[in-house]
Amino acid sequence: MELANIEQLIEKYENAETSLQEEQVLAAYFQQDNTPVHLLEYKAMFGYFNESKAERFTKTIPLKTKKPYWKWASVAAAAILLVSIYTINKPGSLSDQERIEAxxxxxxxQKAFQLISQNLNKGxxxxxxxxxxxxxxxxxxxxxN
Amino acid sequence: MQQTEFLNTVLPLKDKVFRLAKRLLVSIDEAEDATQELFLKLWKNKSKLKNYSSVEAFAMTMTKNYCLDQLKAKRSNNLKLVHSNYKDNNISLERDIEVKDSVSKVHELIEKLPEKQKLIIQLRDIENFEFEEIGKILDLQPTAVRVALSRARKTIRQQLIKQHNYGIS
Known part of the structure; x- marks a missing residue:
């Protein structure tokens, strides 16, 4: 970009009238080496801005995802209690299969006892x-006698 | 806001938050603590975040308010002495080594600016926000932002010229 244009942009920049795009043009210009002496201050400024942009937050952010587990624990305990009481108190809870087998x-x-009693009678x-x-x-x- | 949404939209703002906090609080340690504190606050309020049109602007406003509060608390706690000691050290150290790096001078000059101008320089020239966004963050009219920014830029340049000439003569 021509120097005259840059100087024009600089003036707008000083008056805070430049758009973000124009400021990017200036930043790119001042990254080059051949800056005229009367604009060296801007080179320092834009150099600093560029440097600051690169700064990063390096520490970790501890986000607590801890949930109140005990709330759910009490719910689970209550459920277990209810189920166990229900199963213990359930009367004659045999399945059909079990009933047939019994x-x-x-x-x-009964057959065996009958067999035993018949043989006993014989004797x-x-x-x-x-x-x-x-x-x-x-x-x-x-x-x- | 769900956890993954938070991680994708809010967490990437951590560098911006950190830089703004550092600009206001000066010390890196304090800026790091402030960043952690602020993200914890954002995390706790993540369900309310979707009520804000721009989470980024909201995070910046929060950072600004938090840091200014910190500074206020520090001043009232007589910690100013520690702070000015820190500053003095820095300058004398620089004089000792005679670092003529004009880039680090810019940092010093921004530090000396009034808080409002400091914030605006940070948000515009480093974070590249639009004037309307800066106005929203700082609760100012965009024209007021422009005026303050222009003043800040001119001050930095003039101070640099002054130091430059002083160095030559």
């Missing part, structure tokens, strides 16, 4: 027959 087991045991009748035989011989002995 019935089968009951029938099986009893044999024993009674034996006893009668014993009675006969006893009678014979006591008659003979």
């Amino acid at each position: 019935q089968l087991a009951y029938q099986e045991t 009893e009748s044999v024993a009674i027959a034996g006893l009668q035989e014993f009675q006969k011989t006893q009678n014979k002995v006591f008659k003979n």
Whole structure:
């Protein structure tokens, strides 16, 4: 850019009438090396502005994302309590499957008991027959006396 | 405002906030503390941020107010003595080493400007805000911003010329 133009822009700049674009033109101009002596102050100014723009915040920003966990903990505890009370107090809560199995087991045991009692009856009748035989011989002995 | 939205829109402003805080508070440590403090505040109020048309301008306004409050508190706490000590040290140190770097001189000169002009130079020449935005941030008319900016720019230049001539003669 020509020096005359730059000088014009500089004047506008001093009066704070330049747009951001025009200020960028000036900043770019003063980054070059061949600055006339009477504009050296602006070179220093724009140099400083440029330098300042590059400054960064290097520390970390601690953003607390801590939420009140205990609130949810109490909700969970209450839920667990309710569920456990419900399941403990629930009466006769057997499923169909379990009921059928229980019935089968009951029938099986009943069969087994019946078998035992039939065989017991058989043994009893044999024993009674034996006893009668014993009675006969006893009678014979006591008659003979 | 959700967490990810905050990270994408507000967090990138951290450098601007830091630079503005440093401009006003001078010390890097204080500027860093202020930045952390301000972002914590923004984070806590992230649900309200969408009510503002420009989060950037809002963050700048917050930074300005916070730093000016800090400065006020410092002045009333008699800490001015510490501050001026710090300043004096800086200048004498520079004299000792005889650094003739005009770029660092600009920094000094901006430091000496009134707070309003300091803020405007920072927002315009370093952060490149439009006059309307600066007016919003500082609660000023755009024309008032222009007048103050013009004054600040002229002061910096004149002081530089003065120092320059002093150095020659």
